[in-house]
Amino acid sequence: MASKLTLSNRAGWTFALPGFALIFTFIVLPFFFAIGLSLTNQRLLSPNPTQFVGLENYQQLLGLAVVTLEPERNDAGEMIRNAAGEIQYPRLRAITRSDDYPQYRGMREWFHWQSGENVMIVIASDVVFMKALVNTFLFVLVVAPVQGSLALMLALLINHKVKGINLFRTIYFMPVVVSIVVVSLLWRFIYDGQNGLLNSILQALTFGLFQPVDWLGSPSTALPAVMAMSIWQAVGFHMVIWLAGLQTISPTLYEAAAIEGASRWQTFRYVTWPGLRNTAVLVLVVITMQGFALFAQIDVMTNGGPLDSTQTLVFQAVERGYGKQDISGGSTISVILFAIVLAISLIQRWLTRER
Amino acid sequence: MAEVSLKGVKKSFGRVEIIKGVDIHINDGEFVVFVGPSGCGKSTLLRMIAGLEDITEGTLEIGGRVVNQLQPKQRGVAMVFQNYAIFPHMTVRENIAFGLTIAGASRQEKQQKVAEAARILQMEHLLDRRPSQLSGGQRQRVAIGRAITRKPAVFLFDEPLSNLDAALRMDMRMEIGRLRRQLGTTMIYVTHDQVEAMTLADRIVVLKDGQVMQIGAPMELYHEPANRFVAGFLGAPSMNFLNVDVLELDGEVAMVGNQSLEPIRVATRRRPFRKDGKAILGVRPQYLRPVHSGKGLLHGIVAHAERLGSETVVDLTLRDERELIAAFNEDKVFEPGVALELTFDTALAHLFPDEGELQTH
Ligand SMILES: Nc1ncnc2c1ncn2[C@@H]1O[C@H](COP(=O)(O)OP(=O)(O)O)[C@@H](O)[C@H]1O
Ligand SMILES: [Mg+2]
Numbered sequence: 124m125a126s127k128l129t130l131s132n133r134a135g136w137t138f139a140l141p142g143f144a145l146i147f148t149f150i151v152l153p154f155f156f157a158i159g160l161s162l163t164n165q166r167l168l169s170p171n172p173t174q175f176v177g178l179e180n181y182q183q184l185l186g187l188a189v190v191t192l193e194p195e196r197n198d199a200g201e202m203i204r205n206a207a208g209e210i211q212y213p214r215l216r217a218i219t220r221s222d223d224y225p226q227y228r229g230m231r232e233w234f235h236w237q238s239g240e241n242v243m244i245v246i247a248s249d250v251v252f253m254k255a256l257v258n259t260f261l262f263v264l265v266v267a268p269v270q271g272s273l274a275l276m277l278a279l280l281i282n283h284k285v286k287g288i289n290l291f292r293t294i295y296f297m298p299v300v301v302s303i304v305v306v307s308l309l310w311r312f313i314y315d316g317q318n319g320l321l322n323s324i325l326q327a328l329t330f331g332l333f334q335p336v337d338w339l340g341s342p343s344t345a346l347p348a349v350m351a352m353s354i355w356q357a358v359g360f361h362m363v364i365w366l367a368g369l370q371t372i373s374p375t376l377y378e379a380a381a382i383e384g385a386s387r388w389q390t391f392r393y394v395t396w397p398g399l400r401n402t403a404v405l406v407l408v409v410i411t412m413q414g415f416a417l418f419a420q421i422d423v424m425t426n427g428g429p430l431d432s433t434q435t436l437v438f439q440a441v442e443r444g445y446g447k448q449d450i451s452g453g454s455t456i457s458v459i460l461f462a463i464v465l466a467i468s469l470i471q472r473w474l475t476r477e478r
Numbered sequence: 479m480a481e482v483s484l485k486g487v488k489k490s491f492g493r494v495e496i497i498k499g500v501d502i503h504i505n506d507g508e509f510v511v512f513v514g515p516s517g518c519g520k521s522t523l524l525r526m527i528a529g530l531e532d533i534t535e536g537t538l539e540i541g542g543r544v545v546n547q548l549q550p551k552q553r554g555v556a557m558v559f560q561n562y563a564i565f566p567h568m569t570v571r572e573n574i575a576f577g578l579t580i581a582g583a584s585r586q587e588k589q590q591k592v593a594e595a596a597r598i599l600q601m602e603h604l605l606d607r608r609p610s611q612l613s614g615g616q617r618q619r620v621a622i623g624r625a626i627t628r629k630p631a632v633f634l635f636d637e638p639l640s641n642l643d644a645a646l647r648m649d650m651r652m653e654i655g656r657l658r659r660q661l662g663t664t665m666i667y668v669t670h671d672q673v674e675a676m677t678l679a680d681r682i683v684v685l686k687d688g689q690v691m692q693i694g695a696p697m698e699l700y701h702e703p704a705n706r707f708v709a710g711f712l713g714a715p716s717m718n719f720l721n722v723d724v725l726e727l728d729g730e731v732a733m734v735g736n737q738s739l740e741p742i743r744v745a746t747r748r749r750p751f752r753k754d755g756k757a758i759l760g761v762r763p764q765y766l767r768p769v770h771s772g773k774g775l776l777h778g779i780v781a782h783a784e785r786l787g788s789e790t791v792v793d794l795t796l797r798d799e800r801e802l803i804a805a806f807n808e809d810k811v812f813e814p815g816v817a818l819e820l821t822f823d824t825a826l827a828h829l830f831p832d833e834g835e836l837q838t839h
Contacts, residue, residue, distance in 0.1 A: 378528075381549075383624070385551075
């Protein structure tokens with residue numbers, strides 16, 4: 124509704140102008156730029172004129188196909204096996220480089236599985252992007268519930284009027300105010316494969332039985348290591364949001380529950396949790412957004428490695444746009460990320476709607 | 479069903495003593511109202527009985543059992559709060575059944591007890607609504623419904639009607655009275671509203687600064703207040719207090735008077751007075767009547783008059799510049815500035831000792 128406040132408030136609009144200008148210049152404008160650039164072949168520095176290429180960039184990133192490789196057979200129709208008895212298949216290249224299959228040209232194997240005697244191979248035009256996509260989703264799927272519930276537990280623990288409770292609140296909140304770059308650098312030392320703090324502690328606890336692990340250097344542990352550190356870093360922030368939510372719940376509701384004889388668990392189930400509904404939506408959405416924006420930790424700790432095991436969408440967008448000067452490719456990733464985040468927020472809002 | 483007994487009960491928050499030694503015995507099935515000015519400790523006392531505040535000193539017995547150390551649920555009490563304290567995310571049905579849900583009652587039992595409570599409170603048609611769709615009075619009825627489903631031994635009410643508007647308050651007051659007759663359970667009711675206290679209570683406990691001023695039936699307190707505080711607290715408009723001189727003392731009767739009051743004889747009711755000392759005379763505004771000049775006991779000038787239709791409240795300035803309120807039960811015009819003489823039945827006046835000249839009501 125257009126009120127007097129929004130229509131005829133010249134001073135108000137004047138005060139808001141610098142803010143609006145900044146938001147427009149650095150958020151709204153780049154947003155539309157990204158959409159525009161994603162439809163061209165623009166490079167950061169290039170002598171060639173920019174051309175409109177339609178959805179080619181999107182095809183280049185999202186192209187996916189499944190090919191079936193049948194066993195090689197001899198003239199009699201029997202499967203050929205090698206010395207070790209393994210079934211022999213034609214090379215994938217025979218398909219992706221063949222003129223018979225122009226649609227698979229340039230695609231590479233992402234992953235495969237055995238189906239009976241055949242091998243099914245999923246091929247992608249951009250395997251690194253696909254890995255980034257999966258890693259980002261994995262990160263969000265693990266971090267959102269773990270960080271959210273951990274933060275809630277901390278909030279419940281420190282939501283008591285006990286002497287010195289502010290000390291705990293401060294300690295839990297501290298990692299949030301330290302720059303994520305600094306935190307990432309520190310955790311690089313903690314995760315060090317030789318004499319990092321984590322390895323040293325685990326060795327001390329197991330009396331030297333534990334074999335040191337290069338946490339950030341092996342594909343199987345790198346992403347979980349980044350997840351753990353990210354959860355630790357921002358848990359205090361979400362704890363504060365939960366805490367704010369907890370304090371909106373009327374103390375008389377707890378007293379009513381106590382008089383009706385509710386146990387601690389029942390009190391949580393019937394009073395606390397329903398009262399935290401809106402907070403839960405907020406925390407979930409914020410963690411999801413932050414998860415999809417995962418960049419600094421990767422940039423400082425792993426650079427997407429080892430073997431692309433910690434590639435993420437934002438890291439890829441930056442890497443492409445500025446590392447490889449492929450601004451249109453980076454923009455395309457940004458737009459895809461925007462579409463994903465928008466879709467997920469809408470789904471979350473729908474799932475957690477007021478019924 | 480249970481008696482409640484407080485013996486030497488005290489409560490301190492930190493170093494501040496809020497309840498300063500309270501002894502009250504409440505009989506089984508009795509409706510007792512704690513009344514007193516805001517901040518006197520009524521809620522604190524009630525919450526101590528409920529088990530929401532621990533008891534610093536003294537003993538609390540419910541049903542003959544000392545419950546000082548027991549959790550609220552083990553005391554068999556139910557409580558209704560001023561701000562309703564019903565769960566916003568639950569329907570009326572779920573709210574009423576809350577205690578049963580907590581106790582793990584069967585669906586059948588819940589259904590039956592909710593239906594019974596809804597019938598008693600006449601809210602069968604509201605069961606599937608959420609609290610946000612209810613009026614204040616309906617919300618409070620839900621809270622009462624939640625309290626009665628568990629069949630507690632003692633009901634505790636903490637200013638349950640204070641958040642309601644005047645008309646609704648009267649309806650709910652009558653409803654609580656009806657409920658009380660229907661259930662016959664011990665009830666303790668906290669209010670700062672003397673009308674609620676007078677109309678609902680079997681006995682009233684008047685509190686002031688964490689101490690009991692008087693305990694008794696409503697009319698006993700109204701007609702025979704034990705002290706000036708109780709006399710001034712009950713009745714509206716409140717009792718007039720006049721500073722008088724004790725002219726003569728004759729056993730149970732004192733002759734008192736002052737500049738604007740003709741000498742009258744008043745019963746001392748065994749309170750200590752000194753001849754030629756000071757005293758305070760209490761007269762309810764309703765007991766004053768205008769009379770023809772020359773026959774009045776009190777002499778004043780009308781300062782202001784309010785016509786309420788059934789009653790006319792007159793604000794007078796007495797000869798000694800003090801103020802006096804009179805309430806006449808008829809509609810009559812009193813022009814400001816007119817001299818007025820008043821009389822009253824001296825048997826209905828109360829004489830209180832003057833505890834220092836500084837103390838004013
Ligand atoms: N938890 C508390 N901590 C400190 N003081 C309190 C607390 N609860 C109540 N008081 C004090 O006790 C006094 C009585 O409060 P209360 O029982 O709520 O009065 P009322 O008669 O208005 O219900 C007030 O002065 C109040 O400030
Ligand atoms: Mg109170």
